[in-house]
Amino acid sequence: xxxxxxxxxxxxxxxxxxxxxxxxxxxxxxxxxxxxxxxxxxxxxxxxxxxxxxxxxxxxxxxxxxxxxxxxxxxxxxxxxx
Numbered sequence: 555x556x557x558x559x560x561x562x563x564x565x566x567x568x569x570x571x572x573x574x575x576x577x578x579x580x581x582x583x584x585x586x587x588x589x590x591x592x593x594x595x596x597x598x599x600x601x602x603x604x605x606x607x608x609x610x611x612x613x614x615x616x617x618x619x620x621x622x623x624x625x626x627x628x629x630x631x632x633x634x635x636x
Contacts, residue, residue, distance in 0.1 A: 562590075570595055571602040 566588075573584050574595050581599075585592040608616075 567598045568602070571598040574599040575602060 570584060570588055570590070573579065574581060581592045581595050585595045588595075
């Protein structure tokens with residue numbers, strides 16, 4: 555019988571990633587304590603680090619990024635149509 559896939563809440567992931575960022579324990583120790591694979595802990599840690607820049611960005615910067623992404627998408631669509 556197939557094992558059902560575990561799903562983790564955002565709160566749990568952030569808790570594990572924060573502990574990994576603190577560096578007080580190794581990734582293996584954290585993974586063992588929370589019963590997840592060490593690669594998963596490393597992935598959550600990397601995602602947390604990548605997302606830190608978005609926390610401190612201003613609304614204007616986000617709007618500019620959204621607009622530039624939308625323009626790029628529209629240019630790609632125009633290229634497909636021609």
